[in-house]
Amino acid sequence: MIRKSVAVVALGLISLTACAGTPESKPVAQQQEGVVALKVAEIADLGPVVTDDQGFTLYRFDGDKPGESTCDGECAATWPPATVPGEKFSVNGVDQGLVGSIVRGDGSRQLTVDGMPQYRFAKDAKPGETKGQGLQGKWFATGTNGARTQLAARTGVVAGLGAVLTNNAGLTLYRFDGDTAQPPTSTCDGGCAETWPPVVVEGDTPRVKGVDPKLLGTVDRKDGKKQLTVAGWPQYVFKNDSKPGEAKGVTVPKWFATATDGKKAQQNKAIALTSATVADLGVVATDKDGMTLYRFDDDTAEPPASTCSGDCAVQWPPAFVSEGFQVQGVDASLVGTIERDGKKQLTIAGWPQYLFAGDKVCGDANGQGVGGKWWATKADGSRAGR
Numbered sequence: 001m002i003r004k005s006v007a008v009v010a011l012g013l014i015s016l017t018a019c020a021g022t023p024e025s026k027p028v029a030q031q032q033e034g035v036v037a038l039k040v041a042e043i044a045d046l047g048p049v050v051t052d053d054q055g056f057t058l059y060r061f062d063g064d065k066p067g068e069s070t071c072d073g074e075c076a077a078t079w080p081p082a083t084v085p086g087e088k089f090s091v092n093g094v095d096q097g098l099v100g101s102i103v104r105g106d107g108s109r110q111l112t113v114d115g116m117p118q119y120r121f122a123k124d125a126k127p128g129e130t131k132g133q134g135l136q137g138k139w140f141a142t143g144t145n146g147a148r149t150q151l152a153a154r155t156g157v158v159a160g161l162g163a164v165l166t167n168n169a170g171l172t173l174y175r176f177d178g179d180t181a182q183p184p185t186s187t188c189d190g191g192c193a194e195t196w197p198p199v200v201v202e203g204d205t206p207r208v209k210g211v212d213p214k215l216l217g218t219v220d221r222k223d224g225k226k227q228l229t230v231a232g233w234p235q236y237v238f239k240n241d242s243k244p245g246e247a248k249g250v251t252v253p254k255w256f257a258t259a260t261d262g263k264k265a266q267q268n269k270a271i272a273l274t275s276a277t278v279a280d281l282g283v284v285a286t287d288k289d290g291m292t293l294y295r296f297d298d299d300t301a302e303p304p305a306s307t308c309s310g311d312c313a314v315q316w317p318p319a320f321v322s323e324g325f326q327v328q329g330v331d332a333s334l335v336g337t338i339e340r341d342g343k344k345q346l347t348i349a350g351w352p353q354y355l356f357a358g359d360k361v362c363g364d365a366n367g368q369g370v371g372g373k374w375w376a377t378k379a380d381g382s383r384a385g386r
Contacts, residue, residue: 037084037111040093043130043141045209046149050094050113050142055127058082058111058118060148062138066115067102079119079132079139081110098146114146131280134168143203152201152228153235154277155210155329157290157362158247158257161265162328163274165211165230165258167199170244170363173235175264177254181232184219188236196236196255199228209277215262231262245290245362260329268328272321273346275329278365278376281384285330285348285377290362293319293346293353295383297373301350304338308354316367316374318345319353330379349381 038058041051050058059079063070071079084101086109091099100112111118121132121139132139133150140148153173156166165173174196178187188196198221206216206228218226219234228235235258238249247257247265256264271288278284278292285293294316298307308316320343327335330348337344338352346353356367356374368376368385375383 037082037089038091038094038099038113040144041128043128045151045207046130046133046141047203047205047207048093048144049130049149050118050144051127052082052120056120056124057128057130057132058113058142059121059132059139060113060116060118060142060146062140062148064117067112069102069104069110069117071117071119072105078122080122081108082118082120083108083110085109094144113142116142116146118142129280133280137169147202149207150202151208152199152206152216153208153211153230155260155275155283156244157274157276157286157288158245158265159289160267160269160271161247161250161257161259162268162271162288163210163260163276164247164265165208165235165260166244166277167237171237171241172247172249173199173230173258174238174249174255175230175233175235175258175262177256179234181229184217184229184232184234186219186221186227186234188234189222195239196249197239198225199235199237201226201228210275210283211260230258233258233262243361268326270324270326271328272325273327273330273335273348275379276362278363278384281365281368281376283329283379284365284384285353285379286362287319287355291355291359292363292365292367293348293377294356294367294374295348295351295353295377295381297375299352301347301381304336304347304350304352306338306340306345306352308352315357316354317357318343319355320344321346334381348377348379351377351381353377 040048043049098114101109104110123131133141140150143149151168153165158164201218215231217229219229221227240248249255250257259265275283276286276290334349336347358366365376367374378384
């Protein structure tokens with residue numbers, strides 16, 4: 001991730017056992033300057049977000065209300081409240097008029113931005129990480145104006161369609177033949193927009209992963225909101241899609257899943273290898289169902305050779321492909337196979353590819369870093385997250 005620090009000051013932060021109480025809001029705009037409690041960092045794909053004094057990303061929770069925290073007990077252990085030692089503190093890079101604090105049940109003072117209580121995520125191990133982003137569809141990194149910072153779109157995989165665009169929750173995006181791309185115009189309002197909710201962009205710039213930024217734009221809707229466009233086409237989700245990997249909307253006349261280049265995603269059941277945005281790892285290689293592919297440090301790429309067999313291959317099933325398989329989202333010149341057990345195991349940049357038995361649904365990357373030797377595979381064959 002790319003980060004640009006705006007200020008650096010030391011300050012203790014975490015309160016693991018805090019519980020919610022009757023909060024007392026304290027604006028800080030007129031307070032005497034003490035220690036700096038907040039700063040701003042530039043996070044790749046998300047843009048400027050609020051951090052604590054050590055550079056750890058701060059989050060807001062949709063289950064809270066302005067001036068009121070509902071996260072305590074086990075929740076507060078996973079999402080430690082961002083606290084300050086007293087009322088006298090200042091901020092750097094954020095409008096001081098937006099920053100305040102509330103008193104929690106244990107007497108600790110929790111920071112607020114635009115009224116919303118602020119938290120860290122316990123699994124963020126170093127400054128700049130955003131592993132908590134989008135979790136449960138309710139936790140989001142905090143923008144400098146206090147609003148949720150989230151991707152307007154990312155990439156996912158639909159079986160038979162390959163790589164498609166999805167919203168931040170992984171639901172497939174669609175384009176409508178009744179709209180126009182030049183100029184970008186949405187004709188889906190009223191009851192149509194209830195069935196096909198528009199993808200709304202928060203902030204001035206659409207932020208996505210795995211898409212050429214030159215293809216992105218917005219169109220103003222009648223309600224004043226900004227709708228995402230890709231290659232000029234307004235983007236929507238389908239109300240009957242309930243989980244990542246579904247694309248029930250493609251059965252509706254004039255509606256098509258959106259490919260990563262903004263074109264209509266077409267049926268191609270021969271696709272065996274593609275790519276998608278996975279967790280906080282960015283764009284990685286996946287199989288046709290969107291399941292993350294991995295490489296093993298004990299293998300070799302020159303020559304391609306697998307050392308994972310027996311019990312290892314049960315935990316890490318080899319990614320097998322059939323003759324004539326097709327590739328999407330990965331440079332075909334990097335793709336090959338090796339023979340094992342009378343089958344063909346996929347290789348990328350020479351590295352044998354595997355699935356992980358602990359991954360249950362597309363988008364999982366539970367095998368990342370296991371044993372210090374297993375890594376999700378980037379589209380160029382290199383190790384993700386390293």
